[in-house]
Amino acid sequence: MKFFIDTANLDQIKEAQDLGVLDGVTTNPSLMAKEGITGDENVIAHYKAICAIVDDNVSAEVISTTYDEIIKEGEALAKLDPKIVVKVPMIKDGVKAIKYLSSKGIRTNCTLIFSPGQALLAAKAGASYVSPFLGRLDDISTDGLQLIEDIRLIFDNYGYPTEILAASIRGPLHIVSCAKLGADVITAPLSAITALLKHPLTDSGLATFLADHAKASGK
Numbered sequence: 082m083k084f085f086i087d088t089a090n091l092d093q094i095k096e097a098q099d100l101g102v103l104d105g106v107t108t109n110p111s112l113m114a115k116e117g118i119t120g121d122e123n124v125i126a127h128y129k130a131i132c133a134i135v136d137d138n139v140s141a142e143v144i145s146t147t148y149d150e151i152i153k154e155g156e157a158l159a160k161l162d163p164k165i166v167v168k169v170p171m172i173k174d175g176v177k178a179i180k181y182l183s184s185k186g187i188r189t190n191c192t193l194i195f196s197p198g199q200a201l202l203a204a205k206a207g208a209s210y211v212s213p214f215l216g217r218l219d220d221i222s223t224d225g226l227q228l229i230e231d232i233r234l235i236f237d238n239y240g241y242p243t244e245i246l247a248a249s250i251r252g253p254l255h256i257v258s259c260a261k262l263g264a265d266v267i268t269a270p271l272s273a274i275t276a277l278l279k280h281p282l283t284d285s286g287l288a289t290f291l292a293d294h295a296k297a298s299g300k
């Protein structure tokens with residue numbers, strides 16, 4: 082399973098990259114705004130800075146909502162760096178644009194997926210990734226993980242190469258559940274990724290090992 086970090090914060094991206102398990106980054110307009118990145122030039126410079134840190138898979142989201150504009154913006158984003166994946170919203174013009182961009186060899190991530198039917202349409206249009214938003218479904222008392230299971234079944238039934246990128250992850254258990262269900266990728270905040278490291282028995286076990294070693298060595 083690939084691990085992406087869901088942030089536009091360069092320090093956190095570097096920290097995840099240093100851990101050695103990072104396969105990519107997802108951003109969105111809200112995450113960019115959270116880092117105070119505004120204005121076309123700053124946004125472009127920020128995407129380039131992210132691409133300089135990671136090996137591949139930097140999702141850059143279009144803010145256009147019409148076919149022609151999505152294509153224009155998507156092509157411009159893709160030209161910034163071969164690591165860019167153009168993130169396109171699940172709307173009618175977005176699906177059409179995904180079809181066009183994928184026919185031109187530009188990788189796409191169809192975002193804001195909340196139903197199996199939306200994922201199916203995006204896969205048919207040739208999306209490289211679909212991003213079902215687990216946490217936001219859980220927030221409205223709907224089973225986000227069930228959506229991952231349903232999309233996995235559909236994609237496997239027909240052998241769609243589109244990868245399931247489980248998004249809107251809220252914590253480490255979401256990551257583990259996605260791995261059990263066969264999601265191809267998770268994108269999560271740094272805190273959810275590093276939480277996977279933690280277990281109290283690991284901490285107490287290591288403390289005992291080190292104490293026994295120190296005692297045996299007469300320290």
Ligand code: E4P
Nearest residue numbers: 087107108109217248249250
């Ligand atoms: C996906 O690519 C989105 O950036 C993201 O996962 C949204 O998550 P949120 O619900 O925490 O905003």
